[in-house]
Amino acid sequence: MAKYLEILKKNAMLIVLVLVYVFFCIKTGGSMFSPMNFNALITQNAYVFILATGMLMCMLTGGNIDLSCGSFVCLVGAVGGILMVVKNVNPGVSILLMLLVGVVYGCVLGFLVAYVNIPPWIATLAGYLAFRGWGTALLSANSSTGSIGPFPKSFLKIFSGKLFETTIKEFNVICFAVGIVAAVIVVVVNFVTRAGKVKKGYEADSLIAVIVKSALSAAVIILFAYKLAKAGGIPTVLVWVVAIVLIYSFITSKTTLGRYFYTIGGNKEATRLSGVDTRKIMFFAYLNMAVITVITTYVVIARLQAANSTAGTNFEMDAIAACVVGGVSAYGGSGTVFGMVIGATLIGVINLGMQLTGVDADWQKIVKGMVLLGAVVFDIMAAKKNATK
Amino acid sequence: MGRILLEMKNITKTFPGVKALDNVNFQVEEGEIHALVGENGAGKSTLMNVLSGIYPFGTYEGDIIYNGEVCQFQKITDSEKRGIVIIHQELALVPQMSIGENMFLGNERGSKAAINWDETYSEADKYLKMVGLSESSRVLIKDIGTGKQQLVEIAKALAKNAKLLILDEPTSSLNETDSRALLDLMLEFKKQGMTMIIITHKLNEVVYVADKITVVRDGSTVETLDCHTMEIDEDRIIKGMVGREITDRFPKRDKSIVEIGDINMEVKDWTVYHPIYAERKVVDNVNMTVKKGEVVGIYGLMGAGRTELAMSIFGKSYGSDISGKLLIKGKEVDLKSPRAAINEKLAYVTEDRKGNGLVLSNSIRVNTSLANMVGVSSKGVIDMDKEYQVAVEYKDKLKTKTPSVEQNVGNLSGGNQQKVLLAKWMFTDPDILILDEPTRGIDVGAKYEIYCIINDLVREGKSVVMISSELPEVIGMSDRIYIMNEGRFVGEMKAEDATQENIMACILQAGRGE
Numbered sequence: 001m002a003k004y005l006e007i008l009k010k011n012a013m014l015i016v017l018v019l020v021y022v023f024f025c026i027k028t029g030g031s032m033f034s035p036m037n038f039n040a041l042i043t044q045n046a047y048v049f050i051l052a053t054g055m056l057m058c059m060l061t062g063g064n065i066d067l068s069c070g071s072f073v074c075l076v077g078a079v080g081g082i083l084m085v086v087k088n089v090n091p092g093v094s095i096l097l098m099l100l101v102g103v104v105y106g107c108v109l110g111f112l113v114a115y116v117n118i119p120p121w122i123a124t125l126a127g128y129l130a131f132r133g134w135g136t137a138l139l140s141a142n143s144s145t146g147s148i149g150p151f152p153k154s155f156l157k158i159f160s161g162k163l164f165e166t167t168i169k170e171f172n173v174i175c176f177a178v179g180i181v182a183a184v185i186v187v188v189v190n191f192v193t194r195a196g197k198v199k200k201g202y203e204a205d206s207l208i209a210v211i212v213k214s215a216l217s218a219a220v221i222i223l224f225a226y227k228l229a230k231a232g233g234i235p236t237v238l239v240w241v242v243a244i245v246l247i248y249s250f251i252t253s254k255t256t257l258g259r260y261f262y263t264i265g266g267n268k269e270a271t272r273l274s275g276v277d278t279r280k281i282m283f284f285a286y287l288n289m290a291v292i293t294v295i296t297t298y299v300v301i302a303r304l305q306a307a308n309s310t311a312g313t314n315f316e317m318d319a320i321a322a323c324v325v326g327g328v329s330a331y332g333g334s335g336t337v338f339g340m341v342i343g344a345t346l347i348g349v350i351n352l353g354m355q356l357t358g359v360d361a362d363w364q365k366i367v368k369g370m371v372l373l374g375a376v377v378f379d380i381m382a383a384k385k386n387a388t389k
Numbered sequence: 390m391g392r393i394l395l396e397m398k399n400i401t402k403t404f405p406g407v408k409a410l411d412n413v414n415f416q417v418e419e420g421e422i423h424a425l426v427g428e429n430g431a432g433k434s435t436l437m438n439v440l441s442g443i444y445p446f447g448t449y450e451g452d453i454i455y456n457g458e459v460c461q462f463q464k465i466t467d468s469e470k471r472g473i474v475i476i477h478q479e480l481a482l483v484p485q486m487s488i489g490e491n492m493f494l495g496n497e498r499g500s501k502a503a504i505n506w507d508e509t510y511s512e513a514d515k516y517l518k519m520v521g522l523s524e525s526s527r528v529l530i531k532d533i534g535t536g537k538q539q540l541v542e543i544a545k546a547l548a549k550n551a552k553l554l555i556l557d558e559p560t561s562s563l564n565e566t567d568s569r570a571l572l573d574l575m576l577e578f579k580k581q582g583m584t585m586i587i588i589t590h591k592l593n594e595v596v597y598v599a600d601k602i603t604v605v606r607d608g609s610t611v612e613t614l615d616c617h618t619m620e621i622d623e624d625r626i627i628k629g630m631v632g633r634e635i636t637d638r639f640p641k642r643d644k645s646i647v648e649i650g651d652i653n654m655e656v657k658d659w660t661v662y663h664p665i666y667a668e669r670k671v672v673d674n675v676n677m678t679v680k681k682g683e684v685v686g687i688y689g690l691m692g693a694g695r696t697e698l699a700m701s702i703f704g705k706s707y708g709s710d711i712s713g714k715l716l717i718k719g720k721e722v723d724l725k726s727p728r729a730a731i732n733e734k735l736a737y738v739t740e741d742r743k744g745n746g747l748v749l750s751n752s753i754r755v756n757t758s759l760a761n762m763v764g765v766s767s768k769g770v771i772d773m774d775k776e777y778q779v780a781v782e783y784k785d786k787l788k789t790k791t792p793s794v795e796q797n798v799g800n801l802s803g804g805n806q807q808k809v810l811l812a813k814w815m816f817t818d819p820d821i822l823i824l825d826e827p828t829r830g831i832d833v834g835a836k837y838e839i840y841c842i843i844n845d846l847v848r849e850g851k852s853v854v855m856i857s858s859e860l861p862e863v864i865g866m867s868d869r870i871y872i873m874n875e876g877r878f879v880g881e882m883k884a885e886d887a888t889q890e891n892i893m894a895c896i897l898q899a900g901r902g903e
Contacts, residue, residue: 200774202774202777254770254771254773255766255769255770255771256762256763256766256769256770256771257769259755259759259762259771260762262748262751262755263748263751263755263759266748266749266750266751267744267745267747267748267749267750269744269745270739270744270745270746270747270748270759271748271759272706272727272745273703273706273727273737273739273745273746274727274759274760274813275704275726275727275728275730275731275760275817276728276759277726277728333748333750333751334750
């Protein structure tokens with residue numbers, strides 16, 4: 001019994017997510033469960049998943065955040081708009097130039113934070129204020145409406161729309177097949193990992209646990225694939241999200257670089273005296289954040305099909321909220337990409353659910369604030385309980 | 390027999406899964422200094438937390454009888470109102486505030502609406518005089534040394550009308566002179582009728598001040614020794630603490646096996662300046678040699694510049710404007726970062742294991758590999774299995790007590806944390822280990838094990854530099870001893886010539902020579 005309680009506790013957020021989802025499904029009379037809303041859940045929240053990955057890396061180093069990313073989306077979007085729409089620069093070249101803007105900003109920010117020792121929230125507060133203004137200025141200088149668009153088709157195709165579109169609109173078979181392949185891969189990986197551990201005599205989950213875990217994840221993937229197939233195909237942006245999530249999962253859990261993010265958050269001085277160049281890691285965290293922000297920008301402007309001055313508003317808060325709700329410590333040193341994904345999904349589900357049930361916009365904000373607070377309180381209480389054990 | 394001021398009767402305190410205190414009985418007479426001794430985790434602090442109301446009435450069993458009345462403290466202020474004041478090991482002062490502000494923090498002078506600063510400072514000065522501190526109460530805490538800060542803590546306790554003063558490891562961060570002054574102050578208070586309980590690991594202090602000694606072991610009080618009716622020495626107390634006679638506090642090295650070889654490291658004319666106050670010399674023209682298979686002791690009081698010397702050698706991780714030569718195995722090296730030092734097979738095991746040694750929120754496994762991630766990874770990808778094996782290997786080798794290497798280091802006792810820290814550095818495969826206060830704040834049993842590890846290290850042909858402010862330890866463990874005072878080496882002697890007296894004489898002479 002105690003074991004099951006432990007499992008429940010470990011996956012508390014996941015369970016909350018399922019409960020909230022079921023609640024909204026009932027409340028909306030099944031509309032939440034429709035293919036269209038599956039699709040919406042992904043496309044509406046893609047930016048949070050991507051941006052929060054970068055934010056996670058910053059937060060791991062000691063609760064450091066980046067307030068400037070939302071405004072930076074606006075600025076980079078404006079740059080992209082000017083390049084692709086106004087100046088008719090080739091989209092490929094434009095993508096690289098936008099990335100270059102991100103690298104330059106990331107280097108400056110990283111230098112300020114890591115080498116000049118400016119507290120990150122102050123260093124990024126400057127960008128928060130400046131970039132929105134700068135982006136808006138660029139937009140109004142190049143367009144009478146303050147909005148630049150539409151973007152060339154070839155650009156939109158990379159970051160929005162659907163993959164493998166077929167002539168049969170009702171059910172996209174390729175999409176469903178991809179889902180089944182993905183589910184099989186997940187199951188195989190689960191079993192191979194366990195077999196490896198057992199063979200070497202390490203502590204491993206019980207066979208039943210692996211079977212249950214595999215079955216559940218396979219079921220979720222296939223369900224998604226089915227719903228997306230009915231909605232016309234895999235949203236292109238999902239590929240970006242999955243790729244980034246997988247890459248950063250790997251970095252944080254399996255590499256020495258990722259390990260240093262955690263130990264710096266746990267004890268910076270001990271990490272430094274262990275021969276790690278902690279400044280380099282801090283620098284990298286913010287350089288990485290800027291690059292991730294640029295990738296977010298691609299996705300956002302492709303979805304809106306235009307660059308405008310309100311793009312990216314409050315994105316920094318959404319990313320921080322996703323991390324915190326997903327169990328990333330506000331003091332640094334702990335948190336996982338998986339947790340962040342759950343957190344981001346939970347917020348996404350609440351958002352969508354409230355929209356569908358027609359909750360007043362002001363109330364939506366109140367609810368989101370309460371969820372955030374509740375998650376942090378829960379986290380701290382759980383940590384306390386563990387400590388007194 | 391004086392009047393019993395405090396009696397704790399049949400106290401039992403259980404945490405989930407462990408009985409921290411088991412039917413403890415403890416009596417303190419009015420006007421005495423009562424020492425509470427025991428190994429780490431024996432339950433001393435838990436007992437004091439029960440007494441002061443940190444663990445409120447109802448969370449433990451048994452009675453607290455104070456001044457003839459049964460007390461039911463719900464929180465700290467309840468016990469403070471009755472005159473029971475506890476001074477914790479970690480100083481609880483706000484560095485950016487003045488002495489006076491700190492002294493009346495939470496106990497402010499003046500009306501409910503506004504603080505009366507004149508009253509605050511004049512009262513503060515009065516209490517400072519009582520503890521013999523000549524600073525003005527307007528001076529900021531960060532501008533005075535730890536010795537004086539400890540006195541401020543005591544003055545703060547007096548300001549709360551303390552009748553029973555509990556001092557938890559009051560001298561752990563003080564140097565010898567300040568410690569002695571503090572102990573003398575305690576004796577002075579005793580004359581004025583104050584009752585005190587002192588918790589300490591330093592047994593010489595216990596012998597110096599205590600009227601009675603109560604030994605706690607495994608959550609129970611084992612015995613109470615009366616220093617006036619019995620002849621008490623340190624060995625007698627240790628016997629009570631560990632439950633057996635320790636014949637030899639320092640394990641012997643077999644000199645026929647451990648051969649002292651060539652010079653492994655040489656430091657020449659090493660001078661280091663303070664990183665912030667650039668004109669202040671912290672290490673002044675130090676020359677030192679360390680041979681293969683040798684334990685070199687560096688003895689010095691706190692603030693003598695020992696840690697600064699070690700850290701400046703270790704990849705210039707401390708200080709500014711470092712000059713001098715560092716030779717490792719006869720080759721001159723310029724170590725610009727801790728990484729460079731590690732690559733030259735140098736290791737520095739810090740004195741501050743919680744502050745800059747370990748990542749407390751991470752597991753033993755993660756901490757063990759932290760300084761040598763290359764050893765458990767390939768192309769930047771960690772081999773988790775290998776990392777786990779390494780951690781287990783060192784856990785077994787150093788006899789670290791833990792259910793699993795996945796345990797967070799923060800949950801371990803001081804002695805076991807020290808072992809994890811040692812494991813981390815041993816895994817970097819160093820030739821020269823600088824151990825800075827390797828046994829600080831850990832109990833007698835764990836100390837012995839650390840000494841054994843040191844012996845094993847030199848047996849493997851490594852060199853150990855042991856920095857310590859405990860004289861018996863330096864004399865007992867070293868082959869050769871350097872004596873450091875105010876940034877300079879003021880003496881060097883072989884272990885067989887060293888006695889506590891001539892080492893202290895060395896320091897006193899150097900002090901007079903100024």
